[in-house]
Amino acid sequence: xxxxxxxxxxxxxxxxxxxxxxxxxxxxxxxxxxxxxxxxxxxxxxxxxxxxxxxxxxxxxxxxxxxxxxxxxxxxxxxxxxxxxxxxxxxxxxxxxxxxxxxxxxxxxxxxxxxxxxxxxxxxxxxxxxxxxxxxxxxxxxxxxxxxxxxxxxxxxxxxxxxxxxxxxxxxxxxxxxxxxxxxxxxxxxxxxxxxxxxxxxxxxxxxxxxxxxxxxxxxxxxxxxxxxxxxxxxxxxxxxxxxxxxxxxxxxxxxxxxxxxxxxxxxxxxxxxxxxxxxxxxxxxxxxxxxxxxxxxxxxxxxxxxxxxxxxxxxxxxxxxxxxxxxxxxxxxx
Amino acid sequence: xxxxxxxxxxxxxxxxxxxxxxxxxxxxxxxxxxxxxxxxxxxxxxxxxxxxxxxxxxxxxxxxxxxxxxxxxxxxxxxxxxxxxxxxxxxxxxxxxxxxxxxxxxxxxxxxxxxxxxxxxxxxxxxxxxxxxxxxxxxxxxxxxxxxxxxxxxxxxxxxxxxxxxxxxxxxxxxxxxxxxxxxxxxxxxxxxxxxxxxxxxxxxxxxxxxxxxxxxxxxxxxxxxxxxxxxxxxxxxxxxxxxxxxxxxxxxxxxxxxxxxxxxxx
Amino acid sequence: xxxxxxxxxxxxxxxxxxxxxxxxxxxxxxxxxxxxxxxxxxxxxxxxxxxxxxxxxxxxxxxxxxxxxxxxxxxxxxxxxxxxxxxxxxxxxxxxxxxxxxxxxxxxxxxxxxxxxxxxxxxxxxxxxxxxxxxxxxxxxxxxxxxxxxxxxx
Numbered sequence: 222x223x224x225x226x227x228x229x230x231x232x233x234x235x236x237x238x239x240x241x242x243x244x245x246x247x248x249x250x251x252x253x254x255x256x257x258x259x260x261x262x263x264x265x266x267x268x269x270x271x272x273x274x275x276x277x278x279x280x281x282x283x284x285x286x287x288x289x290x291x292x293x294x295x296x297x298x299x300x301x302x303x304x305x306x307x308x309x310x311x312x313x314x315x316x317x318x319x320x321x322x323x324x325x326x327x328x329x330x331x332x333x334x335x336x337x338x339x340x341x342x343x344x345x346x347x348x349x350x351x352x353x354x355x356x357x358x359x360x361x362x363x364x365x366x367x368x369x370x371x372x373x374x375x376x377x378x379x380x381x382x383x384x385x386x387x388x389x390x391x392x393x394x395x396x397x398x399x400x401x402x403x404x405x406x407x408x409x410x411x412x413x414x415x416x417x418x419x420x421x422x423x424x425x426x427x428x429x430x431x432x433x434x435x436x437x438x439x440x441x442x443x444x445x446x447x448x449x450x451x452x453x454x455x456x457x458x459x460x461x462x463x464x465x466x467x468x469x470x471x472x473x474x475x476x477x478x479x480x481x482x483x484x485x486x487x488x489x490x491x492x493x494x495x496x497x498x499x500x501x502x503x504x505x506x507x508x509x510x511x512x513x514x515x516x517x518x519x520x521x522x523x524x525x526x527x528x529x530x531x532x533x534x535x536x537x538x539x540x541x542x543x544x545x546x547x548x549x550x551x552x553x554x555x556x
Numbered sequence: 557x558x559x560x561x562x563x564x565x566x567x568x569x570x571x572x573x574x575x576x577x578x579x580x581x582x583x584x585x586x587x588x589x590x591x592x593x594x595x596x597x598x599x600x601x602x603x604x605x606x607x608x609x610x611x612x613x614x615x616x617x618x619x620x621x622x623x624x625x626x627x628x629x630x631x632x633x634x635x636x637x638x639x640x641x642x643x644x645x646x647x648x649x650x651x652x653x654x655x656x657x658x659x660x661x662x663x664x665x666x667x668x669x670x671x672x673x674x675x676x677x678x679x680x681x682x683x684x685x686x687x688x689x690x691x692x693x694x695x696x697x698x699x700x701x702x703x704x705x706x707x708x709x710x711x712x713x714x715x716x717x718x719x720x721x722x723x724x725x726x727x728x729x730x731x732x733x734x735x736x737x738x739x740x741x742x743x744x745x746x747x748x749x750x751x752x753x754x755x756x757x758x759x760x761x762x763x764x765x766x767x768x769x770x771x772x773x774x775x776x777x778x779x780x781x782x783x784x785x786x787x788x789x790x791x792x793x794x795x796x797x798x799x800x801x802x803x804x805x806x807x808x809x810x811x812x813x814x815x816x817x818x819x820x821x822x823x
Numbered sequence: 824x825x826x827x828x829x830x831x832x833x834x835x836x837x838x839x840x841x842x843x844x845x846x847x848x849x850x851x852x853x854x855x856x857x858x859x860x861x862x863x864x865x866x867x868x869x870x871x872x873x874x875x876x877x878x879x880x881x882x883x884x885x886x887x888x889x890x891x892x893x894x895x896x897x898x899x900x901x902x903x904x905x906x907x908x909x910x911x912x913x914x915x916x917x918x919x920x921x922x923x924x925x926x927x928x929x930x931x932x933x934x935x936x937x938x939x940x941x942x943x944x945x946x947x948x949x950x951x952x953x954x955x956x957x958x959x960x961x962x963x964x965x966x967x968x969x970x971x972x973x974x975x976x977x
Binding site: 694695697699700701702703704705706707711732740746747748751752755756758759762763784787788791792795796809810812813814815817819821822823 | 872873876877880893894900903904906907908909910911912913914915916917918919920921922927928929930942958959960962963
Binding site for chain 2: 362451456458542544546
């Protein structure tokens with residue numbers, strides 16, 4: 222892994238250079254509501270920097286909230302046109318990810334590209350470069366250090382920038398990262414490995430995945446689940462804000478002449494999520510649904526994919542209307 | 557809030573209630589809903605002007621209803637919601653004790669529907685100034701500007717249904733959105749489907765919503781959806797009279813009619 | 824080579840008055856625009872506002888909603904309920920910036936065949952002047968691409 226220095230005064234130049242090269246750049250933007258979202262931008266001036274975390278994750282770039290899988294159209298001569306957009310995906314850079322968000326992409330990679338790679342995800346992910354920026358601040362909802370990550374983690378990112386007194390320490394993690402720097406390499410000077418420690422936030426560590434892996438084996442039967450999920454309103458906000466939630470629904474919309482098939486986000490917290498065609502619903506109460514969510518993230522993903530499907534970004538806690546706390550719940554059911 | 561904690565402990569101790577829904581502080585010192593079943597837990601309760609969640613929505617939840625005798629720490633919006641729900645014949649299986657704090661900072665305990673109605677009518681709130689300002693601003697815009705505003709806002713909607721989930725009036729066991737024979741509303745979060753969803757929800761709430769504003773406050777995408785029902789309620793009150801969350805008698809504007817109703821647009 | 828725009832109108836009408844009025848226009852050999860697709864309901868009180876939205880969703884450019892005059896409803900009060908519903912629905916749509924001038928509400932009785940024909944003709948011309956309801960159909964970017972391909976939107 223190479224290390225470079227980029228002067229803070231040059232960051233806007235690098236950023237605008239990416240735009241000028243024709244790439245779509247998605248970066249955190251402050252909206253009128255006071256919330257920060259990842260949006261395509263036209264200049265560095267639009268990028269928000271003074272915030273803890275965006276409301277929604279950046280997974281939308283590779284896993285859109287509504288994705289047209291294909292459209293179909295019956296022609297007058299009886300022939301059928303079926304089209305998809307896979308060859309029209311632009312080169313994209315996601316800028317300003319937190320290390321937890323980049324770790325989230327690492328999970329998405331593992332999930333979507335295992336034995337039968339998801340061609341839609343792959344087409345988008347292959348065209349996307351991830352530029353993460355280390356965290357120098359955090360709040361009480363952040364808990365990356367409890368889930369095998371930390372505020373300076375390079376996991377999942379192509380470039381990781383750490384702000385250090387008038388300059389950025391740039392860790393070039395992957396080939397994609399090298400390619401991105403090469404487009405503007407006069408701005409970057411090589412350097413030896415530097416310590417980031419003094420410039421990183423210090424979130425509280427509530428547990429370690431090592432401890433949890435054992436304790437969670439018996440958590441399914443815990444009597445604490447009811448209490449842990451009492452405040453849950455049964456909406457999908459946590460799942461949609463989460464960088465690693467991947468559940469989706471596929472819907473067909475159209476007529477005999479033309480239409481489309483779309484993939485859209487779905488959430489295990491919604492009451493009808495597991496309803497069968499017979500009318501039976503195996504997870505009929507919110508207690509069972511919340512238990513499923515947490516067990517999936519902290520046990521089933523670990524066992525099936527080898528990685529915890531939670532990155533400690535804290536979005537679910539912030540976005541939940543009752544601020545249900547995932548790490549407190551994990552602690553209480555594994556007591 | 558010592559008085560509140562003492563009263564809550566007392567009610568739980570002597571079995572008047574089996575469950576108390578109130579507020580406590582979370583890791584970031586935000587007031588969040590909490591559910592306590594023993595007197596010993598009462599010391600976590602807090603109550604102040606930041607306690608905005610409308611806790612009456614939990615009264616539809618099975619795990620809560622099982623307790624039957626329930627205490628609720630309620631702000632004025634929650635009290636009005638409970639009154640509106642009682643007027644719609646909901647909550648009949650529950651015995652409720654409502655705890656609130658009046659303008660003078662005193663603890664008030666409401667143990668009957670009549671006491672609730674009297675208190676609400678004596679402390680009836682007006683539209684929040686920031687909401688009225690937004691309504692006036694939107695109503696002053698041209699139609700095209702309003703369309704552009706809502707199109708921009710509703711393109712951000714992800715159909716998480718948090719707005720529906722926190723609404724005490726959305727208590728249908730199977731929502732219109734969950735019907736697929738026919739598929740009234742698209743499940744995906746495309747702007748046209750979002751438009752349809754919010755229109756449908758506003759219509760189903762017209763004349764029932766008590767304007768707690770929670771739907772707009774908690775929307776993750778920051779969309780002021782509460783303005784839709786706020787506008788509708790103002791129109792309905794103007795045309796047909798009657799206030800929501802005002803009396804036990806109820807009277808849903810869209811369920812009733814007067815032969816003298818007047819409009820100007822029917823040819 | 825685009826054909827001239829022909830508005831697609833959908834009419835939601837009650838069986839006892841407006842539908843009968845439309846029948847009368849037919850039996851009287853009154854000529855009127857053929858752009859309207861008539862859907863028969865037992866009463867205007869049965870017309871759910873979601874059906875109007877569905878019509879626009881499926882490509883209608885304009886809608887007519889019509890029933891018995893107040894006090895003449897075959898079921899006594901169905902049209903009174905409908906009237907309230909339409910007042911509330913129209914004010915909501917106005918607030919959202921929806922072009923409610925694409926929806927025409929009317930009372931047409933079984934004897935008013937001519938009124939029905941005139942209503943359809945006027946509404947057709949009014950919608951023709953407004954053009955296709957592209958605003959609604961271009962809310963979604965994917966549909967916009969399709970409409971671009973069809974030469975409707977630019």
